[in-house]
Amino acid sequence: MCGMSQQPPVRSTPERPARLDASMSLLNNVMDHSLDDGYAEAAARKQAEGQSGLPKTLRAKLGLAAGLVLAALVVTVGAAQARVAAPVVAKEREELIDRIEQETDSADKLESQVDSLRTDVGDMQSEALKKHGGEQGELVGVLSGAVPVHGPGLKLVVDDAKSAETGGGSGPRESAGFADTGRVRDRDMQRVINGLWQSGAEAVSINGQRLTALSAIRAAGDAILVDNKPLVPPYTVLAVGDGQRLSTRFQNSPDGLYLHALQENFGIRTSISAQDDIKLPAAPSVIVRTAQPRAEQKGTS
Numbered sequence: 001m002c003g004m005s006q007q008p009p010v011r012s013t014p015e016r017p018a019r020l021d022a023s024m025s026l027l028n029n030v031m032d033h034s035l036d037d038g039y040a041e042a043a044a045r046k047q048a049e050g051q052s053g054l055p056k057t058l059r060a061k062l063g064l065a066a067g068l069v070l071a072a073l074v075v076t077v078g079a080a081q082a083r084v085a086a087p088v089v090a091k092e093r094e095e096l097i098d099r100i101e102q103e104t105d106s107a108d109k110l111e112s113q114v115d116s117l118r119t120d121v122g123d124m125q126s127e128a129l130k131k132h133g134g135e136q137g138e139l140v141g142v143l144s145g146a147v148p149v150h151g152p153g154l155k156l157v158v159d160d161a162k163s164a165e166t167g168g169g170s171g172p173r174e175s176a177g178f179a180d181t182g183r184v185r186d187r188d189m190q191r192v193i194n195g196l197w198q199s200g201a202e203a204v205s206i207n208g209q210r211l212t213a214l215s216a217i218r219a220a221g222d223a224i225l226v227d228n229k230p231l232v233p234p235y236t237v238l239a240v241g242d243g244q245r246l247s248t249r250f251q252n253s254p255d256g257l258y259l260h261a262l263q264e265n266f267g268i269r270t271s272i273s274a275q276d277d278i279k280l281p282a283a284p285s286v287i288v289r290t291a292q293p294r295a296e297q298k299g300t301s
Contacts, residue, residue, distance in 0.1 A: 115284070122146060122282055142203060145212035145283035149203045152243045153278045154250075158192065158259070159234035160184055161267030181266045186219040188262060189235060193217065195255025199246055201239035203280050207231050210283040234269075243274030 125146055142149050161182030193211060196204055204211045209226050216227060223230045239246060250256045251272065262268040 118284055145203065145210045148280060148282045149240055150277060150279040151202075151240050153201070153238060153240040153275055154243045154247045155273050155275050155278065156192070156196075156237040156239070156250075157234050157269075157271045158184055158189070158237065159269040161269065163267065182268070183222065184224070184233065184235060184262075184268060186217050186224045188259070188268075189224060190217050191255045191258055192237060195250055195253050195259075196237070196239045196246070198255070199241075199249040199253055201241045201246060203240040205238050205280045207236055208281065210281055212283045215283075238275075238278045238280060240278060240280060243276070247272055247274050 164182035189206070193204055193206070206217075206226055209229060209231075211226070216225075218225045220230070224235070225231070251260070259268070259270060263270050
């Protein structure tokens with residue numbers, strides 16, 4: 001053994017690892033002291049003095065109880081009134097519906113009476129024209145639309161393109177984009193009717209409505225109106241006259257060529273055919289505005 005002294009091993013003390021959240025001291029402080037010191041001090045002072053949020057005196061307790069009872073009473077009364085008023089409102093609604101139905105029935109009856117009286121007046125006018133006007137009076141009645149007519153003519157059907165159909169034609173057209181070029185417009189029907197008059201038609205109707213010199217063909221939204229009555233496509237036009245000649249002249253006219261262009265360019269569907277006998281009703285709104293006696297009757301009393 002040698003006499004050298006053995007040095008003890010050098011042991012170094014390991015450093016304590018740093019905290020992972022050392023850089024978040026502000027967040028740590030907030031989490032560790034969630035309640036501000038001032039609030040904590042005030043709460044401790046109230047607790048020491050025996051204070052709480054509830055009233056201590058009997059008067060305060062009675063006031064709080066009275067307030068709660070009053071609030072409950074208001075809620076109960078409101079609910080009771082609503083329950084009582086519900087049947088009253090329902091009854092008033094039923095009565096209003098009944099009144100509307102009654103007034104609608106009355107309006108329908110009055111409209112029927114007006115139509116009946118209008119028919120009687122038209123018959124009287126027709127008889128007066130036949131009695132005092134002779135053949136000239138009958139011709140005037142036909143041209144003015146005051147009397148129903150029948151005879152040979154043509155049938156022209158104009159309909160929207162297939163791409164513009166709106167659901168079966170069960171009612172007046174609803175708006176779905178008036179810029180759709182596949183739809184028949186009011187101005188298209190105006191040109192068709194004017195073309196038929198110029199081609200020699202003696203009487204014309206659209207979908208059963210007789211046209212006169214005062215009839216108006218206009219638009220309301222996408223619907224076509226004739227004398228303020230909406231039409232439903234397809235539009236069936238009947239014209240009294242020489243059927244074959246009328247058909248040829250119309251198709252060769254500028255308005256007939258315009259209709260043909262609509263068919264070729266936009267898919268408007270049309271069909272035209274001569275008819276041996278067609279019937280047109282009298283116009284419902286013909287009114288005699290002026291009347292003069294015939295020249296040979298001026299001296300009679």
